[in-house]
Amino acid sequence: MLTIYTAPSCTSCKKAKSWLSQHHINFNERNIIANPLSVDEVTKILEKCDDGVEGLVSSRNRFVKTLGVDFEDLSMTTAIKIISENPQILRRPIIMDDKRLHVGYNEEEIRTFLPRTVRMLENGGQRLRSAI
Numbered sequence: 787m788l789t790i791y792t793a794p795s796c797t798s799c800k801k802a803k804s805w806l807s808q809h810h811i812n813f814n815e816r817n818i819i820a821n822p823l824s825v826d827e828v829t830k831i832l833e834k835c836d837d838g839v840e841g842l843v844s845s846r847n848r849f850v851k852t853l854g855v856d857f858e859d860l861s862m863t864t865a866i867k868i869i870s871e872n873p874q875i876l877r878r879p880i881i882m883d884d885k886r887l888h889v890g891y892n893e894e895e896i897r898t899f900l901p902r903t904v905r906m907l908e909n910g911g912q913r914l915r916s917a918i
Contacts, residue, residue, distance in 0.1 A: 788813040788899060791823070791880040798891035799879040805891075806881075811899055813881075818873040828866045831880060834887035839865050841889055844877045 790806065790813050792799035806813050823831070835841045839857045843850060849872060857865050869875065881888045881896060888896055 788881065788883045789816060790814070791816050791818045791876070791878065791882070793817065793819045793874070793878050796878045802879045802881060802891045802896065805893060805896065806899070809900060818876060818878075818880075822873040823870055825866055825870045828869045831882065831887065832862075832866065834882065835889070839869070842877060842880070843869065843875050847875050849874045 788806070788811060790799070790802060792803070792815055794817060803813075803815065831842065832838065839862075843857055853868065853872065853875070855868065857868075860868070877889050879889075879891060881899065883899065886898055888898070
């Protein structure tokens with residue numbers, strides 16, 4: 787099952803949820819502000835994140851700046867604890883299933899969550915339209 791981690795005022799989260807719904811993809815939503823991630827949950831997400839902490843934490847985020855920490859200088863344990871205690875510093879939405887993880891809203895990139903048969907049909911249709 788797909789899980790999307792969101793924040794209530796996040797425009798990208800709203801767009802991602804709308805896109806998933808339009809494509810009839812079932813998902814569980816988790817508001818990370820109201821229900822922050824545990825240390826174990828942050829660790830599991832980081833295990834799937836190719837870019838490590840930098841891929842999850844928004845360095846331009848005003849909350850990150852108020853923390854006054856450089857995540858590159860921190861141990862992984864300390865970084866995970868800070869993320870768990872400060873969910874507002876995470877980039878959103880975080881979309882995850884058993885195999886894949888995507889951070890942020892990019893319609894082309896979240897297409898990977900479409901079932902393979904649907905992707906193949908849509909790609910075939912695009913090729914046909916461009917050939918005409």
